[in-house]
Amino acid sequence: MPNDDNSRDYRPTVFLPKTAFPMKAGLPQKEPGIQARWEEIGLYEKLREARAGREKFILHDGPPYANGDMHIGHALNHVLKDTVVRTQSLLGKDAPYVPGWDCHGLPIEWKIEELYRKKKKNKNDVPPKEFRAECRDYAQKWVDVQRDQLKRLGINGRWDKPYLTMRPEAEGAIVAELHKFAETGQLYRGAKPVMWSPVEETALADAEVEYADLTDSPQIDVAFEIVESPIEELVGAHAVIWTTTPWTIPVNQALAYGPDVEYSTFEIKTDEIDDKPHLEKWRGKLLFMADKLIPSFLLRIGCEYDNSSVKHYTVCGGDQLAGTIVRHPMHHLGGFYAKPRPMLAGDFVTTDSGTGIVHMSPDHGEDDFDLCKANGIDPVFAVMGDGRYRDDWLWLGADDKDADGKERRRSVINKPFNSPEGPICSDLREAGALLSASADYAHSYPHSWRSKAKVVYRCTPQWFIAIDERLEHIDGAPTLRARAMEEIEATRFIPEKGRNRLRSMVEGRPDWLISRQRAWGVPIALFVHRESGELLVDPEVNARIQAAITADTVDAWDKSRAAEFLGADRNPDDYEMVSDILDVWFDSGSTHAFVLETDEWPELQSPADLYLEGSDQHRGWFQSSLLESCGTRGRAPYKDVLTHGFTMDSKGMKMSKSLGNTVNPLKVMEQYGADIIRLWALSVDFTEDHRIGDEILKGVGDTYRKLRNTFRYLLGALDGFVGDLGDDAEIPELEVYILSELAELDRKLRQAVDDYDFNTYTRLLVDFCNEDLSAFFFDIRKDCLYCDDENDPKRRAYRTVLDILFHALIRYTAPVLVYTSEEVWRARYPEDNEQQGSVHLLEWPSIPQVGSDTARWTALRELRETVMEAIEPLRREKTIRSGLEADVIVPADKVPAGFTDADLAELFIAASVTRGQGDDVKVTRTSDHKCGRCWRLLPEVTADGDLCGRCAEVVTAYDAAEEAAA
Structure with missing residues (x-):
């Protein structure tokens, strides 16, 4: 200077x-070395030792799926978890973190099948044990990959011993949790319509289904002739139904009407039919539907509607229709189709769309199933697991050919099969029952979130946990649903809206479907008596099963060991070994049991203080964990639930590989460093998208x-x-x-x-x-x-x-x-580095508590800001080079009490500050000279380059010290 x-x-x-x-960070180069040192000194273990005996804080890790590289959502989620754990540890608590992975399930099985298809191998030709071993190896590979990626992100945890749902100890514990439901009477097998993926050939849970908007779905209007009714005028008329799933017509067994809906018969006028050949059959015939919906129906079939376009006849209320019988449009085929179809009262029938009459297929709809069951009508299981009709089904069976001699038996969700030109609509048209058919209906349709293929409702025998049965084994818990609702109210949600979301989902959900028809997963390790169909509930048998799986993995559930499990008192030939596997949500919903409550990780305890996941887990892990724990323990497995939103691209659009707008956290770390990702994750409002x-x-x-x-x-x-x-x-x-x-x-x-x-x-x-x-x-x-x-x-x-x-x-x-x-x-305390210390072993600082007139300083800082703004124009104009060259006059009434002019000059970094009248700050260039050492312009400096008094004293002392040292 x-x-x-x-x-x-x-x-x-x-x-x-x-x-x-x-100043240059060089994070991508430095961070791996720091991470390596943490592993070398055993930072996680050192932290456990340092916090031993302290109050515990337990964040239970929701298991990511062991399938693919870490993505930006993983990164945000784990940074949040790591920050929770680190801040709680900083507060002096013992806050361990045991990471985990979900390893079973369809995505991994699907990947192995894809590899098989490339090699032209058939999964069914491979021994199940060998197939599961390949699934296990595949999952382990991705566990190892993701573990290294998360460690690189700076996540501190028990990486040497994470929990894996595929560990034999975990598999045995999951089976033990299943047996608790069986032994307390909450588990049952029943035939109900469930979401089914024909592509993956398995039932799906609600959490495995996503909805996509379609604009080209079919919609058809089909006529069912009324052959019997207490209202005589209706006999011979045709009840019209509207549906967007033509493929369900072959399994129709009834029609439903709304008891409070007003219906009428009507005739399409002759002049409307004259130029419409497809309506010729309906000349002079009566149609029957909700009166309110006749206009929209006429538009669908190509007719204009006004008061003169139809002739109205009988008008009746839905409550008059009991006892009305119709016949299926394909009744001429005989057999199943020759049976009369009753019209049944359904409270779910509305006049929002359609015709106000709904065709009922108990195989393929929840309302259909419930209404038909209540009236003694059972499902027929006509559609197979691959989405095709059974070979022996009379209509659309394997022997049914189209004009080219090709089989019509195709997957029911296949577009050509289900289209207005497909075999179902063609046959209905030929039978004279099809009033309209188009492929222009827009609506939201369920898809498998894995395969992205359409799903169907399909009635099959499945295993369920009843959520409205009384929990006799838990005091004060009338039903599983009721106890779960109570625990939702007792839980803290961040943000609060998470409570309403989880509450609404539990309040309206059906029984918990827990069975899947696949190979890679924890078996529903139960026996069913072949003759009676009763579930075997024997704690001793269950204990042997649990011990075997704990010792030998899920491979232990094998027919060759049935006698061993059943014991000497039972004949294996009398019992069926259930072949289904558990829904992976049951796996992950049980993690609190085999992670927080076992000696495997003694640093943990239950219930957890916090579960932290994305907002989609209200229908997934948060809910399955809640139901599992409430059903077995009568309480939630968590005290607090924190949810974060989803990461969008910079324009707010959902990330998609097809759009090319994904952000790869691995590349971000390579370019910027992990600390930049962490700072980003903690700077956004992560509770929202x-x-x-x-x-x-x-x-x-x-x-x-x-x-x-x-x-x-x-x-x-x-x-x-x-x-x-x-x-x-x-x-x-x-x-x-x-x-x-x-x-x-x-x-x-x-x-x-x-x-x-x-x-x-x-x-x-x-x-x-x-x-x-x-x-x-x-x-x-x-x-x-x-x-x-x-x-x-x-x-x-x-x-x-x-x-x-x-x-x-x-x-x-x-x-x-x-x-x-x-x-x-380490830059300040390198010796701590040598002693294997770390900043992450420190605790929250103790801050001196002092008294200060904050309001006075706030006013001073506001005035300082005004002065800085007033100086800036002179600096830009180069009248002055900095505030040190400025003489400033400030409004006297704006100066807080107790500050001298010299104080103000120092605080405002100006040559001088004096007080004046008026409301404005005035700035001029000072005429004082600049000190050659401190560069302040002061009256005591007689010429530029001379020293002020303070600097003269410091320089004199400096020179004396230099001379003495010499």
């Missing part, structure tokens, strides 16, 4: 910050650099600091104010941790560093730090407060920037 005439270089006498900590993209990441990078620069300044300013400020030393008022602001920050950060509000936590931390420190405190005190005597009490007080700030900020920042905070800590 030479003076203007270069008479002497005063730079050696200025106490500039010194640090080897670089949020965004990521290049520009967003660049902004996060700017924020990171400001935080890094704060620590770089602190490291440099504290070079050589030994904390030697005496207890009786007077601390300047500015430092007292900053300490009070730090105490307020500390209070707010603690609250944010309690609320799991890491968006606020991070923003508070960044704002404090930028606004309170860099732009205010550091800026004001840089003259003191650089130019005051080394031992000046004011400088020593400043550095003492900087030390307090350092120790507080490094701890606050450690859960967010896990790698950078370690780098900063």
Whole structure:
């Protein structure tokens, strides 16, 4: 820092910050080395030792699926979990983290089948044990891959022993949980319509189904002739039904009407039929439907509607239709189709669309099944697991040929088969029963979230957990649904709207379908008596099954061991071994049992303090865990539930490989570093859907650099600091104010941790560093730090407060920037590195509680901001180069009490500040000269380059010390 005439270089006498900590982070290069050191010193184990005996905080990890690389949703989810655990540990709690993986299920099985298809192998030709071994190996491969990727993200946990649902101990425990439901009478086998994927040939849970908008679905109107009715005028008329699933007509067994709906018969007028050959059959015939829906029906069949376009005849209420009988349009085929179809009262029938008459197929609809069952009509199981009709089905069976001699028996969701030109509509048209058929209906249709193929409702024998049966084994719990609802009310939800979402799902859900028809999973390890169909409930048998699976994996559930399981008192020939496997949601819903409640991980306990997953898990893991735990323990497995939204691209669009807008966290780490992903994840409002993209990441990078620069300044300013400020030393008022602001920050950060509000936590931390420190405190005190005597009490007080700030900020920042905070800590305390220490072993700082007139300082900072704004135009015009060259006049009534003009000059970093009249700040260039060392322009400096009194004393002392040393 030479003076203007270069008479002497005063730079050696200025106490500039010194640090080897670089401004350029180089995170992608540094982070792997830091991660390797954590593994070398056993950081997770050291933390367990340091927190042993403390209050516990348990976050139970919801298992990601072991299938594919980590994606950005994984990254956000695990950063949030890691931050929860780290902040709780920082508060001094024993907060272990045991990660886990979901390893069973269809996606992995599907992948192995894909590999088989490429090799032209058939899964059914491979021994089940061999097939499961390949599934196990595939899952383990991805567990290992994802584990390394998550460790690279800085996630600290029990990586040497994660929980896996495919571990034999876990499989045995899952079977034990199933047996609890069986032994308490909550489990039953029943034939009900369930969501079924013909492509994957298995039942699906609600959580495995997603909905997609279709615009080209078929819609047809079909006439059923009324052959008997208490209303004589209806006999011979045709009841019209409307459906978007033509494939269900071959299994129709009844029609449903609304008891409160008004119906009428009507005739299409002759002049409407004259130019419409497809309606010729209906000349002079009566149609029957809800009166309100006749106009929309006429439009579907190509007719205009006005008061004269139809002739109305009989009008009746739905409550008059009991006893009405119709016949199936294909009755001429005989057999199943010759049986009369009753019209039944259904409360679910509305006049929102269609005709107000609904065709009933108990095989393929929940309302259909319930209404038909109540009237003694059973399903016929005509559609097979692959979505095709049975070979022996009279209509559309294997021998039915089309005009080209090709079989018509195709999957019911196959578009040509289900289309207006397909075999069903063609035969209905030929029979004279098809009034309209088009493929232009727009609606939302269920699909398998894995295969993306359409699903159907299909009635098959499945295993269910009853949620409305009384829980005799649990005190005060009338039903599983009721207890789950009570526990939802007792749980804390973040955000609160999660409560309503989970409540509504549990309130309206059906019995829990837990069976799947696949190979890779935990078996429904139960026996059913062949003759009676009764489930065998024997705790001794169950215990043998559990022990075998725990010892030998799910491969133990094999027919060759039936006698071993059943024991000497039972004949294996009398019992059927259930061949279905458990829904993977039952697997993951049981994790609290075999992770939190066993000796495998003694650091854990149940119930968990927190479950944290994406908002889709209200219908998935949150719900399955709740139902499993309430059904077996009478309580929820968690105290708090936190949900985050989904990560969208920078434009707010859902990420999709086909759109090319995905963000790969592995590449982000390669380019920017893991700490940037962490800072992004904790900066967004993760409780809602949020965004990521290049520009967003660049902004996060700017924020990171400001935080890094704060620590770089602190490291440099504290070079050589030994904390030697005496207890009786007077601390300047500015430092007292900053300490009070730090105490307020500390209070707010603690609250944010309690609320799991890491968006606020991070923003508070960044704002404090930028606004309170860099732009205010550091800026004001840089003259003191650089130019005051080394031992000046004011400088020593400043550095003492900087030390307090350092120790507080490094701890606050450690859960967010896990790698950078370690780098900063090692830069200041390299000896701690040698002693195998870590910033992540530290606890929440103890902040001095001081009294400060915050309101007074707030007013001062507002005035300072006004002064800075007034100086800026002169600086831009180059009238002055900085505020040090400015004489400032401020409104006297705006200056808070207790500040002298000299105080204001120092706080505003101006040459001088005086008080004047009026409301405006006035700025002019000072006529004072500049000190050659501190560069302040002061009246006492007689010429540019001369020294002010303070600097003269410091230089004299410096020269004397140099001379003595020489």
